[in-house]
Amino acid sequence: MSYTKGKQVCIVGSGNWGSVIAKIVGCNVQKLDKFDNRVTMYVYEEMINGKKLTEIINEQHENVKYLPGHKLPANVEAIADVVEAAKDADILIFVLPHQFIKGICSTLLGKIKPTAIALSLIKGFDRLEGGGIELISHIIHRHLKIPCHVLMGANLANEVANEQFCETTIGCRDRKIGAMLRDIIQTEYFRVVVVDDADTVEICGALKNIVACGAGFVDGLGLGDNTKAAVIRLGLMEMIKFVDVFYPGGKLSTFFESCGVADLITTCFGGRNRKCSEAFVKTGKSIKQLEDELLNGQKLQGPITAEEVHFMLKSKGMEDKFPIFTTVHKICTGELKPQDFVSCIREHPEHIYIPRHIAFT
Numbered sequence: 001m002s003y004t005k006g007k008q009v010c011i012v013g014s015g016n017w018g019s020v021i022a023k024i025v026g027c028n029v030q031k032l033d034k035f036d037n038r039v040t041m042y043v044y045e046e047m048i049n050g051k052k053l054t055e056i057i058n059e060q061h062e063n064v065k066y067l068p069g070h071k072l073p074a075n076v077e078a079i080a081d082v083v084e085a086a087k088d089a090d091i092l093i094f095v096l097p098h099q100f101i102k103g104i105c106s107t108l109l110g111k112i113k114p115t116a117i118a119l120s121l122i123k124g125f126d127r128l129e130g131g132g133i134e135l136i137s138h139i140i141h142r143h144l145k146i147p148c149h150v151l152m153g154a155n156l157a158n159e160v161a162n163e164q165f166c167e168t169t170i171g172c173r174d175r176k177i178g179a180m181l182r183d184i185i186q187t188e189y190f191r192v193v194v195v196d197d198a199d200t201v202e203i204c205g206a207l208k209n210i211v212a213c214g215a216g217f218v219d220g221l222g223l224g225d226n227t228k229a230a231v232i233r234l235g236l237m238e239m240i241k242f243v244d245v246f247y248p249g250g251k252l253s254t255f256f257e258s259c260g261v262a263d264l265i266t267t268c269f270g271g272r273n274r275k276c277s278e279a280f281v282k283t284g285k286s287i288k289q290l291e292d293e294l295l296n297g298q299k300l301q302g303p304i305t306a307e308e309v310h311f312m313l314k315s316k317g318m319e320d321k322f323p324i325f326t327t328v329h330k331i332c333t334g335e336l337k338p339q340d341f342v343s344c345i346r347e348h349p350e351h352i353y354i355p356r357h358i359a360f361t
């Protein structure tokens with residue numbers, strides 16, 4: 001294999017979505033002179049039938065646990081040491097379940113190129129002491145002192161792996177960097193739109209996972225597509241309100257990109273959060289037990305995102321302003337019953353008050 005001296009890309013993560021992105025980036029860098037052919041991929045090491053997952057990936061070019069049945073390009077190199085994987089990278093693509101990001105950032109602190117840039121594909125938040133939340137891209141920026149852009153969209157990993165057409169959204173305020181990131185990511189079947197409203201893009205990606213739990217609850221209760229459409233609509237209204245109240249300056253148009261309404265729809269019909277939430281209602285098992293039983297090591301982001309958002313709403317006395325977010329959290333933790341979700345959407349403030357004018361453009 002010939003290696004050029006272009007920018008080097010490291011994928012930090014190798015789960016279901018991380019492996020798909022490794023496939024896309026691994027193929028794209030081979031066609032573009034400005035990138036190095038070698039793509040490193042940090043793999044959280046585990047043993048599969050007595051063999052290290054990194055060895056399996058490097059020998060068979062397949063992530064047999066998280067993306068079975070799909071070959072990764074041979075220029076993607078699995079590495080178990082995140083510092084080793086990331087130390088020479090110019091572009092770090094973060095794609096881990098969000099609960100692991102702080103640990104990874106502390107390991108990487110001071111060990112990466114100071115000129116590197118980051119792209120976060122991670123959907124979720126983190127709690128801030130004092131009752132708030134922090135965006136994952138802000139955590140990466142704050143800890144590693146590098147700029148961090150975001151990519152979110154209606155992108156169920158297995159469909160993208162099958163090369164079924166979809167769109168995605170990159171949130172990046174720098175036009176040149178946005179174009180470069182699009183070059184690394186875009187393919188014939190995976191089309192990228194770059195917008196500058198990065199925080200809204202990221203918030204959409206995180207919040208839609210809470211709404212997807214609500215969609216799973218109504219599926220579990222045996223309610224129909226009309227009910228699910230109501231959950232999606234009311235969830236979208238809460239997402240818009242959340243940005244308006246807590247991140248003013250966001251653009252309403254961002255909700256019409258792939259990261260907004262499109263991701264909400266796909267996740268509420270085909271995502272893991274929906275699937276486990278339906279099973280939660282039907283089986284009475286805990287969310288954790290269902291994650292372990294149904295996802296083979298993949299991670300749910302919705303229930304912990306609901307917990308993070310609830311932590312903030314409670315501290316601000318605003319739980320009743322976001323009833324779907326609040327009720328999803330209380331159902332996941334057993335404080336309310338799944339049947340209570342129907343009252344939540346029936347009594348939703350969107351039905352009671354005339355919707356106010358949404359002030360952002």
Ligand SMILES: NC(=O)c1ccc[n+]([C@@H]2O[C@H](COP(=O)([O-])OP(=O)(O)OC[C@H]3O[C@@H](n4cnc5c(N)ncnc54)[C@H](O)[C@@H]3O)[C@@H](O)[C@H]2O)c1
Pocket residue numbers: 013014015016017018019043044045066095096097098100121122123124155156157158297298299300301
């Ligand atoms: N899967 C999708 O369809 C999809 C699509 C778009 C965005 N996303 C988002 O991308 C992010 C990553 O999702 P994914 O599907 O690649 O992951 P995943 O759900 O497949 O998670 C499993 C990954 O977590 C790793 N892991 C387990 N314990 C760990 C630890 N202690 N430290 C570090 N890593 C550990 C595993 O090794 C594995 O790589 C999430 O925020 C998700 O919401 C996922």
Ligand SMILES: O=P(O)(O)OC[C@H](O)CO
Pocket residue numbers: 123153154155156157209212263266267270271272273274300301
């Ligand atoms: O499977 P989910 O519910 O984690 O959703 C996956 C993606 O975020 C869809 O874009």
